[in-house]
Amino acid sequence: MYEREIAIIKADLGIEDIDIDWRWVNRRWLRRTRKFTTYGDYTHRQPRPRISIATKRSYEDVIKCIAHELRHAWQRKNGVLLVEHISGRSWKHTWSGTTFCSGRRVYARKKYEERPHEIDAFAYQEDAWKRLFGGKSIEKPTPHTVVADLFLSALY
Ligand SMILES: [Zn+2]
DSSP, rough: OHHHHHHHHHHTTTTTTTOOOEEEOOSOSSOSSSSSSEEEEEEOOSOOOEEEEEOOOOHHHHHHHHHHHHHHHHHTTTEEEEEEEETEEEEEETTEEEEEEESSHHHHHOOOOHHHHHHHHHHHHHHHOOOOOOOOOOSOOOHHEEEEEHHHHHHH
């Protein structure tokens, strides 16, 4: 599914060499709790990372979601996001050389929209939609408004 779009986004990110295990989920979302709804997921694993995408959504939403998750693959490949295992369930997340949180509990408490790799992925999905697929949105989104919009839409 979406082979053409995936090829375009991968070429834009320069990650044509990364083989992805795609999981297409024919639902409107992947997970839904009272606090949040997820539409896509990136799981770093060997030998291939796995990306899951909820497909019962508009073309625009699915393409943005694919771009978002592929951006996570790009972050890992380029060392922009480093995730190191410390011990047990403890992980250290390093973003561009700056440790922004350490330890799983701290990481879990860090608001999703404040995580640098999410701000970056949301900014990229909007940029990719407009630049690569001629998206229609007129207002130039900033990472902040993109995240705010996403959270508002996730609430409803
Ligand atoms: Zn993300």
